[in-house]
Amino acid sequence: MKRMAAGITSLVLIMGLLAGCSGNGSSNSSAPTNESASTDTPAAAKPVKLTMWGGVPPESGPQEVIDNWNKDHPEIQVEYVRFVNDDDGNLKLDTAMITGQDVDLFVNYTISQASKRVDSNLAADLSQFTDYNIDEKMGADAESWKIGGKYYGVPTTKSPFFIALNKDALDAAGLPVPKDWTWDELREYAKKLKAGNQYSFIQNMEPFVDPIDSVLSQEGYTKSDGSSNLDHPLVRKWLETLDTMMKEDKTTPPLGEQLTSKMPVEQVFLSGDVPMLNIGAWLLRSSNNFTDFPRDFKIAFAPVPRLAESADQFVSRGGLGDYISINAKSKKQAEAWEFLKWYSDGGMAPMAAGGRLPASKDANQDDALSSLLGDKKDTYDLDSLMYVMFDNQTPTYVRSLPQEVMDMRSQEYEKYFLGSQSLDQTLDAMVTRHNTYLKQTK
Structure with a gap:
Protein backbone atom coordinates (compact mmCIF):
# COMPACT_ATOMS: atom_id res chain seq x y z
CA MET A 1 0.00 0.00 0.00
CA LYS A 2 2.96 2.31 0.54
CA ARG A 3 3.73 1.78 -3.13
CA MET A 4 0.18 2.84 -3.99
CA ALA A 5 0.38 5.97 -1.86
CA ALA A 6 3.73 6.90 -3.40
CA GLY A 7 2.30 6.39 -6.86
CA ILE A 8 -0.67 8.63 -6.14
CA THR A 9 1.58 11.38 -4.77
CA SER A 10 3.85 11.31 -7.84
CA LEU A 11 0.94 11.35 -10.23
CA VAL A 12 -0.72 14.28 -8.48
CA LEU A 13 2.51 16.29 -8.82
CA ILE A 14 2.65 15.78 -12.59
CA MET A 15 -1.01 16.50 -13.24
CA GLY A 16 -0.26 20.18 -13.77
CA LEU A 17 2.20 19.31 -16.49
CA LEU A 18 -0.28 16.98 -18.13
CA ALA A 19 -2.96 19.69 -18.08
CA GLY A 20 -0.57 22.28 -19.46
CA CYS A 21 0.33 20.09 -22.41
CA SER A 22 -3.24 19.23 -23.36
CA GLY A 23 -4.93 20.95 -26.24
CA ASN A 24 -8.43 22.26 -26.62
CA GLY A 25 -9.35 20.19 -29.67
CA SER A 26 -12.41 18.00 -29.58
CA SER A 27 -13.16 14.87 -31.52
CA ASN A 28 -16.87 15.70 -31.19
CA SER A 29 -16.83 18.93 -33.22
CA SER A 30 -19.76 19.08 -35.63
CA ALA A 31 -19.53 19.39 -39.42
CA PRO A 32 -21.29 22.37 -41.07
CA THR A 33 -25.03 21.83 -41.37
CA ASN A 34 -26.38 21.16 -44.85
CA GLU A 35 -29.92 22.62 -44.73
CA SER A 36 -30.99 20.97 -47.97
CA ALA A 37 -30.15 17.52 -46.58
CA SER A 38 -32.17 17.91 -43.39
CA THR A 39 -35.17 15.68 -42.61
CA ASP A 40 -37.98 15.68 -40.09
CA THR A 41 -36.39 12.67 -38.30
CA PRO A 42 -33.81 13.68 -35.69
CA ALA A 43 -30.50 11.87 -35.72
CA ALA A 44 -30.29 9.06 -33.20
CA ALA A 45 -28.43 10.15 -30.07
CA PRO A 160 -19.68 -13.51 5.04
CA PHE A 161 -16.44 -15.13 6.09
CA PHE A 162 -16.53 -18.75 7.21
CA ILE A 163 -14.75 -22.05 7.66
CA ALA A 164 -15.43 -24.29 4.66
CA LEU A 165 -15.59 -27.94 5.68
CA ASN A 166 -15.29 -31.24 3.88
CA LYS A 167 -18.62 -32.67 5.05
CA ASP A 168 -17.65 -36.21 4.08
CA ALA A 169 -14.52 -36.00 6.26
CA LEU A 170 -16.53 -34.61 9.18
CA ASP A 171 -19.09 -37.42 8.90
CA ALA A 172 -16.35 -40.04 8.82
CA ALA A 173 -14.85 -38.57 12.01
CA GLY A 174 -18.24 -38.27 13.71
CA LEU A 175 -17.97 -34.48 13.98
CA PRO A 176 -21.03 -32.20 13.67
CA VAL A 177 -21.01 -28.96 11.65
CA PRO A 178 -20.48 -26.19 14.26
CA LYS A 179 -22.75 -23.17 14.50
CA ASP A 180 -20.82 -21.54 17.35
CA TRP A 181 -17.30 -22.52 18.33
CA THR A 182 -13.96 -21.28 19.63
CA TRP A 183 -10.44 -21.48 18.24
CA ASP A 184 -9.68 -24.09 20.91
CA GLU A 185 -12.52 -26.21 19.52
CA LEU A 186 -11.30 -25.72 15.95
CA ARG A 187 -7.88 -26.91 17.10
CA GLU A 188 -9.46 -30.11 18.43
CA TYR A 189 -11.34 -30.63 15.16
CA ALA A 190 -8.05 -30.20 13.29
CA LYS A 191 -6.35 -32.86 15.42
CA LYS A 192 -9.22 -35.33 14.89
CA LEU A 193 -9.31 -34.69 11.14
CA LYS A 194 -5.56 -34.96 10.59
CA ALA A 195 -4.57 -37.93 8.43
CA GLY A 196 -0.93 -39.00 8.39
CA ASN A 197 1.41 -36.18 7.44
CA GLN A 198 -1.28 -34.09 5.79
CA TYR A 199 -2.55 -30.81 7.20
CA SER A 200 -6.17 -30.54 8.29
CA PHE A 201 -6.62 -26.74 8.41
CA ILE A 202 -5.44 -24.02 6.03
CA GLN A 203 -6.19 -20.33 5.69
CA ASN A 204 -6.50 -17.81 2.93
CA MET A 205 -4.12 -14.99 3.89
CA GLU A 206 -6.74 -12.26 3.45
CA PRO A 207 -8.72 -13.18 6.62
CA PHE A 208 -5.66 -14.63 8.41
CA VAL A 209 -5.47 -11.88 11.05
CA ASP A 210 -9.22 -11.39 11.49
CA PRO A 211 -9.32 -12.99 14.99
CA ILE A 212 -7.22 -10.10 16.34
CA ASP A 213 -9.46 -7.49 14.76
CA SER A 214 -12.62 -9.25 15.97
CA VAL A 215 -11.34 -8.48 19.47
CA LEU A 216 -9.73 -5.07 19.05
CA SER A 217 -12.51 -3.62 16.90
CA GLN A 218 -14.59 -3.88 20.09
CA GLU A 219 -12.02 -3.55 22.88
CA GLY A 220 -10.17 -0.73 21.13
CA TYR A 221 -6.83 -0.64 19.34
CA THR A 222 -5.72 1.73 22.09
CA LYS A 223 -6.17 1.58 25.85
CA SER A 224 -7.85 4.22 28.00
CA ASP A 225 -4.54 6.07 28.33
CA GLY A 226 -4.13 6.25 24.55
CA SER A 227 -1.36 3.66 24.31
CA SER A 228 -1.38 0.61 22.04
CA ASN A 229 -3.61 -2.33 22.91
CA LEU A 230 -1.83 -4.78 20.59
CA ASP A 231 -0.67 -6.76 23.64
CA HIS A 232 -4.27 -7.59 24.60
CA PRO A 233 -4.49 -11.06 26.23
CA LEU A 234 -6.55 -12.41 23.32
CA VAL A 235 -3.92 -11.24 20.83
CA ARG A 236 -1.45 -13.39 22.78
CA LYS A 237 -3.93 -16.28 22.71
CA TRP A 238 -4.32 -16.08 18.93
CA LEU A 239 -0.57 -16.10 18.40
CA GLU A 240 -0.05 -19.01 20.80
CA THR A 241 -2.90 -21.07 19.35
CA LEU A 242 -1.75 -20.81 15.74
CA ASP A 243 1.90 -21.35 16.63
CA THR A 244 0.98 -24.54 18.50
CA MET A 245 -1.08 -25.78 15.56
CA MET A 246 1.87 -25.10 13.24
CA LYS A 247 4.72 -26.52 15.30
CA GLU A 248 3.28 -28.97 17.83
CA ASP A 249 0.05 -30.31 16.32
CA LYS A 250 1.32 -29.95 12.74
CA THR A 251 -2.28 -29.52 11.65
CA THR A 252 -1.74 -26.28 9.75
CA PRO A 253 1.23 -25.28 7.57
CA PRO A 254 3.98 -23.11 9.08
CA LEU A 255 3.49 -19.55 7.91
CA GLY A 256 6.88 -19.52 6.19
CA GLU A 257 5.95 -22.57 4.13
CA GLN A 258 2.62 -21.10 3.12
CA LEU A 259 4.11 -17.75 2.10
CA THR A 260 7.11 -19.08 0.19
CA SER A 261 5.12 -21.77 -1.63
CA LYS A 262 2.27 -19.36 -2.40
CA MET A 263 -0.02 -22.21 -1.45
CA PRO A 264 -3.18 -22.25 -3.63
CA VAL A 265 -5.44 -22.86 -0.64
CA GLU A 266 -8.71 -23.05 -2.59
CA GLN A 267 -7.29 -25.69 -4.89
CA VAL A 268 -5.82 -27.64 -1.96
CA PHE A 269 -9.18 -27.66 -0.17
CA LEU A 270 -11.26 -28.48 -3.23
CA SER A 271 -8.93 -31.34 -4.16
CA GLY A 272 -9.87 -32.96 -0.84
CA ASP A 273 -6.32 -32.84 0.56
CA VAL A 274 -7.21 -30.58 3.53
CA PRO A 275 -10.69 -30.72 5.14
CA MET A 276 -10.97 -27.21 6.67
CA LEU A 277 -10.36 -23.80 5.05
CA ASN A 278 -10.71 -20.29 6.51
CA ILE A 279 -11.92 -18.09 3.65
CA GLY A 280 -14.69 -15.77 2.44
CA ALA A 281 -17.67 -16.14 0.14
CA TRP A 282 -15.50 -15.88 -2.98
CA LEU A 283 -14.74 -19.60 -2.49
CA LEU A 284 -18.05 -20.28 -4.27
CA ARG A 285 -16.52 -18.94 -7.47
CA SER A 286 -14.12 -21.89 -7.49
CA SER A 287 -16.27 -24.51 -5.76
CA ASN A 288 -18.94 -24.14 -8.47
CA ASN A 289 -16.27 -24.61 -11.17
CA PHE A 290 -16.04 -28.37 -11.59
CA THR A 291 -14.01 -27.98 -14.78
CA ASP A 292 -10.97 -26.51 -13.05
CA PHE A 293 -11.72 -27.79 -9.54
CA PRO A 294 -13.41 -31.19 -9.74
CA ARG A 295 -14.44 -32.62 -6.37
CA ASP A 296 -16.32 -35.61 -5.08
CA PHE A 297 -17.34 -34.36 -1.61
CA LYS A 298 -20.03 -32.12 -0.17
CA ILE A 299 -19.03 -28.75 1.31
CA ALA A 300 -20.44 -27.57 4.65
CA PHE A 301 -19.96 -24.17 6.28
CA ALA A 302 -19.30 -23.00 9.83
CA PRO A 303 -18.90 -19.50 11.27
CA VAL A 304 -15.36 -18.32 11.93
CA PRO A 305 -14.48 -19.36 15.50
CA ARG A 306 -14.13 -16.85 18.30
CA LEU A 307 -11.26 -16.14 20.69
CA ALA A 308 -13.56 -14.76 23.37
CA GLU A 309 -15.01 -17.28 25.82
CA SER A 310 -18.48 -15.76 25.67
CA ALA A 311 -20.41 -15.58 22.41
CA ASP A 312 -21.93 -12.32 23.68
CA GLN A 313 -18.51 -10.65 23.40
CA PHE A 314 -17.85 -11.83 19.84
CA VAL A 315 -18.13 -9.98 16.57
CA SER A 316 -17.18 -11.45 13.22
CA ARG A 317 -15.73 -9.81 10.17
CA GLY A 318 -18.27 -9.56 7.42
CA GLY A 319 -21.28 -7.34 7.13
CA ASN A 364 -34.65 -10.80 -5.32
CA GLN A 365 -32.75 -13.28 -3.15
CA ASP A 366 -34.27 -16.24 -5.00
CA ASP A 367 -32.57 -15.05 -8.19
CA ALA A 368 -29.33 -14.60 -6.26
CA LEU A 369 -29.52 -18.08 -4.74
CA SER A 370 -30.20 -19.55 -8.16
CA SER A 371 -27.03 -17.89 -9.45
CA LEU A 372 -25.11 -18.87 -6.32
CA LEU A 373 -25.83 -22.58 -6.53
CA GLY A 374 -26.44 -23.07 -10.25
CA ASP A 375 -26.67 -26.78 -10.99
CA LYS A 376 -24.34 -27.64 -8.07
CA LYS A 377 -26.99 -27.44 -5.34
CA ASP A 378 -26.57 -31.07 -4.34
CA THR A 379 -22.83 -30.61 -3.69
CA TYR A 380 -23.40 -28.34 -0.67
CA ASP A 381 -24.79 -28.83 2.82
CA LEU A 382 -27.65 -26.38 2.34
CA ASP A 383 -28.58 -25.95 6.00
CA SER A 384 -25.11 -24.75 6.97
CA LEU A 385 -24.80 -22.65 3.80
CA MET A 386 -28.04 -20.83 4.56
CA TYR A 387 -26.94 -20.34 8.16
CA VAL A 388 -23.64 -18.60 7.39
CA MET A 389 -25.09 -16.63 4.48
CA PHE A 390 -28.39 -15.45 5.98
CA ASP A 391 -29.27 -16.72 9.45
CA ASN A 392 -26.18 -16.15 11.58
CA GLN A 393 -27.00 -13.18 13.81
CA THR A 394 -23.46 -12.60 15.12
CA PRO A 395 -22.66 -8.86 14.95
CA THR A 396 -20.08 -7.93 12.32
CA TYR A 397 -17.33 -5.38 11.83
CA VAL A 398 -15.58 -3.90 8.80
CA ARG A 399 -11.81 -3.74 9.15
CA SER A 400 -10.80 -0.07 9.30
CA LEU A 401 -7.28 -0.25 10.74
CA PRO A 402 -4.82 1.97 8.82
CA GLN A 403 -2.72 0.01 6.35
CA GLU A 404 0.49 1.20 7.99
CA VAL A 405 -0.51 -0.47 11.27
CA MET A 406 -1.58 -3.65 9.49
CA ASP A 407 1.79 -3.84 7.72
CA MET A 408 3.73 -3.20 10.92
CA ARG A 409 1.72 -5.76 12.84
CA SER A 410 2.17 -8.48 10.22
CA GLN A 411 5.92 -7.85 10.04
CA GLU A 412 6.21 -8.60 13.74
CA TYR A 413 3.93 -11.63 14.02
CA GLU A 414 5.61 -13.17 10.97
CA LYS A 415 8.90 -13.06 12.89
CA TYR A 416 7.22 -14.96 15.72
CA PHE A 417 5.75 -17.65 13.48
CA LEU A 418 9.10 -17.95 11.66
CA GLY A 419 10.81 -18.50 15.02
CA SER A 420 13.09 -15.47 14.91
CA GLN A 421 11.63 -13.79 18.00
CA SER A 422 9.73 -14.90 21.10
CA LEU A 423 6.08 -14.24 21.85
CA ASP A 424 6.94 -11.57 24.45
CA GLN A 425 9.36 -9.89 22.05
CA THR A 426 6.68 -9.91 19.36
CA LEU A 427 4.03 -8.30 21.54
CA ASP A 428 6.54 -5.71 22.82
CA ALA A 429 7.62 -4.87 19.27
CA MET A 430 4.05 -4.48 18.04
CA VAL A 431 3.17 -2.20 20.95
CA THR A 432 6.33 -0.11 20.58
CA ARG A 433 5.89 0.41 16.86
CA HIS A 434 2.18 1.12 17.22
CA ASN A 435 2.85 3.71 19.94
CA THR A 436 5.39 5.40 17.66
CA TYR A 437 2.80 5.50 14.88
CA LEU A 438 0.18 6.96 17.24
CA LYS A 439 2.54 9.77 18.30
CA GLN A 440 3.44 10.56 14.69
CA THR A 441 -0.19 10.79 13.57
CA LYS A 442 -1.54 12.93 16.42
Missing part, protein backbone atom coordinates in the same frame (compact mmCIF):
# COMPACT_ATOMS: atom_id res chain seq x y z
CA LYS A 46 -25.21 8.32 -29.35
CA PRO A 47 -25.40 6.18 -26.23
CA VAL A 48 -23.53 7.33 -23.15
CA LYS A 49 -20.63 4.99 -22.49
CA LEU A 50 -19.70 4.12 -18.88
CA THR A 51 -16.66 2.16 -17.73
CA MET A 52 -16.78 0.16 -14.50
CA TRP A 53 -13.63 -1.22 -12.87
CA GLY A 54 -13.84 -4.23 -10.54
CA GLY A 55 -11.68 -7.03 -9.20
CA VAL A 56 -13.87 -10.01 -10.09
CA PRO A 57 -13.10 -11.90 -13.34
CA PRO A 58 -15.71 -11.01 -15.99
CA GLU A 59 -16.79 -14.62 -16.43
CA SER A 60 -17.66 -14.91 -12.71
CA GLY A 61 -20.70 -12.65 -12.92
CA PRO A 62 -19.71 -9.11 -13.98
CA GLN A 63 -20.03 -9.68 -17.72
CA GLU A 64 -23.51 -11.17 -17.38
CA VAL A 65 -24.53 -8.18 -15.24
CA ILE A 66 -23.20 -5.76 -17.85
CA ASP A 67 -24.84 -7.66 -20.72
CA ASN A 68 -28.21 -7.62 -18.93
CA TRP A 69 -28.00 -3.86 -18.41
CA ASN A 70 -26.81 -3.08 -21.94
CA LYS A 71 -29.62 -5.14 -23.49
CA ASP A 72 -32.30 -3.11 -21.69
CA HIS A 73 -30.60 0.30 -21.70
CA PRO A 74 -29.42 1.18 -25.19
CA GLU A 75 -29.05 4.81 -24.13
CA ILE A 76 -26.40 3.98 -21.49
CA GLN A 77 -23.87 1.29 -22.36
CA VAL A 78 -21.42 -0.06 -19.77
CA GLU A 79 -18.02 -1.69 -20.25
CA TYR A 80 -16.37 -3.74 -17.49
CA VAL A 81 -12.62 -3.53 -16.85
CA ARG A 82 -11.04 -5.98 -14.45
CA PHE A 83 -8.17 -5.04 -12.13
CA VAL A 84 -6.54 -7.52 -9.76
CA ASN A 85 -7.39 -6.66 -6.16
CA ASP A 86 -3.82 -6.39 -4.86
CA ASP A 87 -1.39 -3.51 -4.36
CA ASP A 88 -0.39 -3.37 -8.04
CA GLY A 89 -3.97 -3.64 -9.25
CA ASN A 90 -5.24 -0.91 -6.95
CA LEU A 91 -2.37 1.34 -8.02
CA LYS A 92 -3.36 0.73 -11.64
CA LEU A 93 -6.93 1.82 -10.85
CA ASP A 94 -5.81 4.95 -8.99
CA THR A 95 -3.39 5.84 -11.78
CA ALA A 96 -6.16 5.54 -14.34
CA MET A 97 -8.40 7.92 -12.39
CA ILE A 98 -5.71 10.48 -11.66
CA THR A 99 -4.55 10.62 -15.28
CA GLY A 100 -8.08 10.98 -16.65
CA GLN A 101 -8.53 7.55 -18.21
CA ASP A 102 -12.00 6.06 -18.58
CA VAL A 103 -13.22 5.16 -15.09
CA ASP A 104 -16.79 6.07 -14.17
CA LEU A 105 -17.48 3.50 -11.45
CA PHE A 106 -15.08 1.43 -9.38
CA VAL A 107 -15.21 -1.12 -6.58
CA ASN A 108 -13.42 -0.64 -3.24
CA TYR A 109 -12.80 -3.85 -1.33
CA THR A 110 -11.72 -2.31 1.98
CA ILE A 111 -12.65 0.83 3.87
CA SER A 112 -8.97 1.86 3.93
CA GLN A 113 -8.84 1.84 0.11
CA ALA A 114 -12.04 3.86 -0.06
CA SER A 115 -10.79 6.38 2.53
CA LYS A 116 -7.56 6.99 0.62
CA ARG A 117 -9.54 7.64 -2.55
CA VAL A 118 -11.86 10.03 -0.77
CA ASP A 119 -8.83 11.89 0.61
CA SER A 120 -7.45 12.07 -2.95
CA ASN A 121 -10.77 13.46 -4.27
CA LEU A 122 -11.34 10.42 -6.45
CA ALA A 123 -14.73 9.33 -5.08
CA ALA A 124 -17.89 11.40 -5.49
CA ASP A 125 -20.00 12.35 -2.47
CA LEU A 126 -23.26 10.47 -3.03
CA SER A 127 -25.29 12.81 -0.83
CA GLN A 128 -25.86 14.83 -4.03
CA PHE A 129 -28.34 12.11 -5.03
CA THR A 130 -31.52 12.10 -2.96
CA ASP A 131 -33.61 9.38 -4.63
CA TYR A 132 -32.01 6.33 -2.95
CA ASN A 133 -31.71 5.77 0.80
CA ILE A 134 -28.61 3.62 1.35
CA ASP A 135 -29.30 3.12 5.07
CA GLU A 136 -32.86 1.98 4.42
CA LYS A 137 -31.90 -0.29 1.51
CA MET A 138 -28.81 -1.93 3.01
CA GLY A 139 -29.63 -1.91 6.72
CA ALA A 140 -27.63 -1.00 9.81
CA ASP A 141 -24.39 -2.63 8.61
CA ALA A 142 -24.06 0.03 5.92
CA GLU A 143 -23.11 2.57 8.61
CA SER A 144 -19.64 1.01 8.81
CA TRP A 145 -18.90 2.28 5.30
CA LYS A 146 -19.56 5.96 6.01
CA ILE A 147 -16.47 8.15 5.67
CA GLY A 148 -16.67 11.42 7.58
CA GLY A 149 -20.37 10.77 8.07
CA LYS A 150 -21.09 10.45 4.34
CA TYR A 151 -21.39 7.74 1.72
CA TYR A 152 -18.86 7.88 -1.09
CA GLY A 153 -20.06 4.55 -2.42
CA VAL A 154 -22.78 1.95 -2.01
CA PRO A 155 -21.93 -1.26 -0.09
CA THR A 156 -23.63 -3.73 -2.40
CA THR A 157 -22.95 -7.25 -1.12
CA LYS A 158 -23.30 -9.45 1.91
CA SER A 159 -19.74 -10.51 2.70
CA LEU A 320 -21.37 -5.61 3.76
CA GLY A 321 -18.74 -5.25 1.05
CA ASP A 322 -18.02 -4.38 -2.58
CA TYR A 323 -18.29 -0.63 -1.94
CA ILE A 324 -18.95 0.84 -5.39
CA SER A 325 -18.02 4.48 -5.93
CA ILE A 326 -18.51 6.95 -8.75
CA ASN A 327 -15.35 8.68 -9.97
CA ALA A 328 -15.45 12.30 -8.77
CA LYS A 329 -13.81 13.31 -12.07
CA SER A 330 -16.40 11.55 -14.25
CA LYS A 331 -18.56 13.79 -16.41
CA LYS A 332 -21.25 11.10 -16.52
CA GLN A 333 -22.10 10.88 -12.84
CA ALA A 334 -25.89 11.03 -13.35
CA GLU A 335 -25.79 8.07 -15.73
CA ALA A 336 -23.38 6.20 -13.44
CA TRP A 337 -25.81 6.73 -10.56
CA GLU A 338 -28.69 5.22 -12.55
CA PHE A 339 -26.62 2.13 -13.25
CA LEU A 340 -25.44 1.88 -9.63
CA LYS A 341 -29.02 1.96 -8.27
CA TRP A 342 -30.08 -0.78 -10.69
CA TYR A 343 -27.01 -2.86 -9.85
CA SER A 344 -27.53 -2.54 -6.09
CA ASP A 345 -31.23 -3.42 -6.13
CA GLY A 346 -30.78 -6.75 -7.87
CA GLY A 347 -29.08 -6.18 -11.19
CA MET A 348 -26.02 -7.69 -9.57
CA ALA A 349 -27.76 -11.08 -9.00
CA PRO A 350 -25.41 -12.93 -11.41
CA MET A 351 -22.53 -11.95 -9.10
CA ALA A 352 -23.87 -14.52 -6.65
CA ALA A 353 -22.24 -17.19 -8.81
CA GLY A 354 -19.02 -15.97 -7.22
CA GLY A 355 -20.46 -15.83 -3.70
CA ARG A 356 -21.55 -12.19 -3.82
CA LEU A 357 -25.12 -11.91 -2.57
CA PRO A 358 -27.04 -8.62 -2.95
CA ALA A 359 -27.34 -6.63 0.27
CA SER A 360 -30.37 -4.55 -0.72
CA LYS A 361 -33.67 -5.46 0.88
CA ASP A 362 -35.28 -4.94 -2.53
CA ALA A 363 -33.09 -7.48 -4.35
